[in-house]
Amino acid sequence: MTFAPKHIWSDESKTERFYSEMWTGDWWWETQTRLPESSTIVPIIFATDKTNLSVFSGDKVAWPVYMTIGNISKATRRKVSQRAWRLVAYLPVTKLECFETQEVRRVKGWEVYHRCMRHICEPLYSLGPESDGVQLLCADNAVRRIYPFLAVFTVDHPERCLIACCKDNHCPECEVDPNKRGDPTPSRSRSRQCPFWRNLPVFHVFKSFPPDLLHQLHKGIFHCHLVDWCSNVLGKDEVDARFKCIPRHSSLRNFTKGISKVSQWTGRECKEMEKVFVSVVAG
Structure with a gap:
């Protein structure tokens, strides 16, 4: 105290x-x-x-x-x-x-x-x-x-x-x-x-x-803006395909079904996606 x-x-x-x-x-x-x-x-x-x-x-x-x-x-x-x-x-x-x-x-x-x-x-x-x-x-x-x-x-x-x-x-x-x-x-x-x-x-x-990092940063800027924008440019199927191709690593999560089928976006899932999102967009 x-x-x-x-x-x-x-x-x-x-x-x-x-x-x-x-x-x-x-x-x-x-x-x-x-x-x-x-x-x-x-x-x-x-x-x-x-x-x-x-x-x-x-x-x-x-x-x-x-x-x-x-x-x-x-x-x-x-x-x-x-x-x-x-x-x-x-x-x-x-x-x-x-x-x-x-x-x-x-x-x-x-x-x-x-x-x-x-x-x-x-x-x-x-x-x-x-x-x-x-x-x-x-x-x-x-x-x-x-x-x-x-x-x-x-x-x-x-x-x-x-x-x-x-x-x-x-x-x-x-x-x-x-x-x-x-x-x-x-x-x-x-x-x-x-x-x-x-x-x-x-x-x-x-x-x-x-500041509300979950709703403003992870679910706000990343999920509602960056993911939507990039999905509109590349196409949802292409984004899913690139997520599926991410090599396996102990510190990374593998999205074997892509991200378009994710029904509940939690803070943990957003953080895992953010780790590889730049490489996904860059191809």
């Missing part, structure tokens, strides 16, 4: 700074300057994701909300055996069939989500930098004045859009049109009247989304 921000440098001259854990980032340092002396920040990390409970048939879905804190090292948080994450709530999953149109259901679904998250975050609204914080006994048996601030949301892209109040396939930060993404022209930031994070102290919703 770490209770104060740190600067980590590569050498004594302090010319190169290392960023690794949450307490080495600028956000923690900047927030610390707004608090009384000897205060301790507890960055709250939420993770939510809809989970299918029915494997072969049915539509049973659970929507759990898990929580951890940034004072715990990321190596510990990643280990299931350490139990660093806690289940704090289940969000309701409903089709809202009482409403007639899909557009109304979408809006009402947004309202349900934000109302639930507002209820979950209720204790945090009054614990801003101007408050007295909370006296708490910490893991090292020391009593500290802590300030719990919501800092990070670990969610996939659809839930990012839900939290940021925008439609799927739209940028969650600005109002740029989907077919104009990549244009360097600045776009107006999104603004909503009553999202659950509106009055949360020191919380910036668009800075709370960490």
